[in-house]
Every structure is written in structure tokens, then in C-alpha cells.
Amino acid sequence: MRDICLLANVAQQRQESSDTTQPVLNMRTISIRRGDRLFSQGQSGAIYAVRLGFFKTRILNAHLREQVTGFYMPGALMGADALALGQHGDDAVALEDGEACEISCNTLVGQAQKNGDARQQLQRILGQEISRLHHTTQRLRDTVAVQRVVGLLLDLSDAFALRGYSARSFLLRMTRNEMASYLGLSIETVSRILSRLQNHGLLQIQGKLVNLTDTKALHGILEQTGNTVELE
Numbered sequence: 001m002r003d004i005c006l007l008a009n010v011a012q013q014r015q016e017s018s019d020t021t022q023p024v025l026n027m028r029t030i031s032i033r034r035g036d037r038l039f040s041q042g043q044s045g046a047i048y049a050v051r052l053g054f055f056k057t058r059i060l061n062a063h064l065r066e067q068v069t070g071f072y073m074p075g076a077l078m079g080a081d082a083l084a085l086g087q088h089g090d091d092a093v094a095l096e097d098g099e100a101c102e103i104s105c106n107t108l109v110g111q112a113q114k115n116g117d118a119r120q121q122l123q124r125i126l127g128q129e130i131s132r133l134h135h136t137t138q139r140l141r142d143t144v145a146v147q148r149v150v151g152l153l154l155d156l157s158d159a160f161a162l163r164g165y166s167a168r169s170f171l172l173r174m175t176r177n178e179m180a181s182y183l184g185l186s187i188e189t190v191s192r193i194l195s196r197l198q199n200h201g202l203l204q205i206q207g208k209l210v211n212l213t214d215t216k217a218l219h220g221i222l223e224q225t226g227n228t229v230e231l232e
Contacts, residue, residue: 027101027102027103027104028101028102029051029099029100029101029102030048030099030100030101030102031097031098031099032053032094032097032098032099032100033094033097034094034095034096034097035093035094036093036094037091037092037093037094038055038078038092038093038094038100039078039079039088039091039092040088040091041059041060041088041089041090041091042087042088043082043087043088044082044086044087044088044105045082045104045105045106046079046082046102046103046104046105047077047078047079047080047082047083047102047103047105047108048077048078048079048092048100048101048102048103049075049076049077049078049100049101049103050072050073050074050075050076050077050078050098050099050100051074051098051099051100051101052074052097052098052099053073053074053094053095053096053097053098053099053100054071054072054073054094054095054096054098054173054174055071055072055073055076055078055092055093055094055095055098055100056068056070056071056072056092056093056095056174056178056182057069057070057072057078057090057091057092057093058090058091058093058181059089059090059091060091066181067181068174068178068181068182069090069182070136070182071095071156071173071174071182072092073159073160073163074163075162075163077125077128077129078092078100079092080125080126080129082105083105083108083109083126095173095174095178096173108122139151140183140184143222145183145185145189145193146193146196146197146221147221147222147224148183148184148185149179149183149185149190149193149194149197150197150218150221150222151222152179152182152183153203153210153212153218154212154215154218154219154222156170156172157170157212157215167212167215168211168212168213168215169209169210169211169212170209170210171208171209171210172208172209172210173208176190176191176194197218200217201213201214202214202217202218203218
């Protein structure tokens with residue numbers, strides 16, 4: 001949430017130093033229940049910073065089949081595409097009860113146009129989101145199935161560690177089916193890979209709880225190249 005809060009503070013400081021009493025940056029906190037949508041594909045008007053809970057973004061095709069496009073935990077920014085496209089390209093659904101901070105796109109862009117500090121902060125936020133998307137796209141394009149699964153687990157590990165939680169032991173809020181959809185794999189493939197990793201002693205799974213028992217070996221899997229990857 002740091003970058004979002006800094007942007008809000010820039011707006012607040014500008015407001016306090018001006019003669020106007022009108023709000024500069026419209027922000028509100030939204031509470032949401034598990035399974036509900038935070039925003040929908042085609043909707044416009046705001047971006048969202050996750051405060052509590054865990055979310056997924058998805059696209060539904062003409063047959064209402066789901067393609068998961070991302071997972072988000074506290075501190076993550078969702079819906080940044082609305083700033084460029086004017087509307088969201090996917091849905092955001094809560095995987096557990098949570099909260100998100102909604103920020104009006106119109107006032108956000110207007111503030112960035114008027115204030116250099118706000119503009120720099122917005123560029124930083126969007127740059128981080130572009131970098132994340134590039135990283136995800138490259139991994140899904142250039143890696144084999146086992147590396148995709150390991151990459152997702154290590155990304156989650158890094159994200160939890162960044163927020164002060166355990167990097168080795170954490171809950172998977174998403175289902176196996178949602179993992180498979182995001183990684184472009186079948187649910188059978190994801191389940192088989194998780195079982196292989198567990199059989200090789202690289203991790204342990206109990207329900208939704210995952211324990212990464214050998215992170216060095218998991219990183220080694222990502223570093224392998226070629227069409228086949230060996231489990232040590």
C-alpha cells in the first residue's frame with residue numbers, strides 16, 4: 001500500500017496548501033465477501049489497492065469459461081488497465097473476505113497532470129505493474145509445466161516474505177483449478193506436478209497449507225533450460 005498512500009498524501013498536501021475545499025483525490029474503502037466481484041469487465045472509473053484478503057482477476061469467454069489472469073494480496077494494485085483503456089479488461093473476484101481501497105481514475109489522472117510529485121508517483125506505480133505483467137508473460141511463454149508451477153509458488157513465497165510473513169509456509173487461497181487456469185495447464189497436470197515435487201521432498205502439502213522444504217532446489221528448477229526439466 002506504500003505507493004498508493006504516498007500518492008494520496010501528495011494529493012492531501014496539495015489540498016491543504018490550496019484555497020479550495022473540494023476533495024483532490026476520491027478514495028473509499030470497500031468491504032467485500034468471498035465470491036463477490038470487486039469490479040467487472042467493461043466497468044470504468046477506478047483502480048483498487050488491496051488492503052485485506054486475496055483476489056483473483058479473470059476473463060469469461062462467450063461460454064462463461066474462466067481464464068484466470070492474476071492473483072493479488074494486500075498491497076497489490078488491481079485494475080490499472082482502466083487508466084489507459086478507460087475500462088477494466090477483466091473481473092476481480094474475492095477469494096476470501098477482504099477490503100480494497102478504491103481510487104477514482106478521473107481525479108487520479110487530474111491530480112497527476114497538475115502535480116509533478118503525484119505524476120512521478122503514478123508513473124512509479126504503473127511501471128511496477130508493467131514490469132510484473134512482463135515477468136508473468138515471459139515465464140508462461142518460455143517455461144515448461146513444472147517451472148510454471150514452481151514459479152508461481154516462489155512468487156507467492158516472495159510476496160509473503162515482503163509483507164512480513166513466512167516465505168516457506170503459507171496458505172494457497174486459490175483452488176487447483178484456478179492455478180491451472182492461470183498457468184495455462186490442465187488441473188491434472190498441476191496436481192501431478194505438485195505430487196512429484198512432494199515425492200522428491202521439495203515441498204509438503206496439507207490441504208491448502210504449503211511448506212517449501214527445499215527452496216534452493218526449487219530455484220534450481222527455474223534455472224534449468226530446455227524442453228525437459230529434471231527433478232533432483
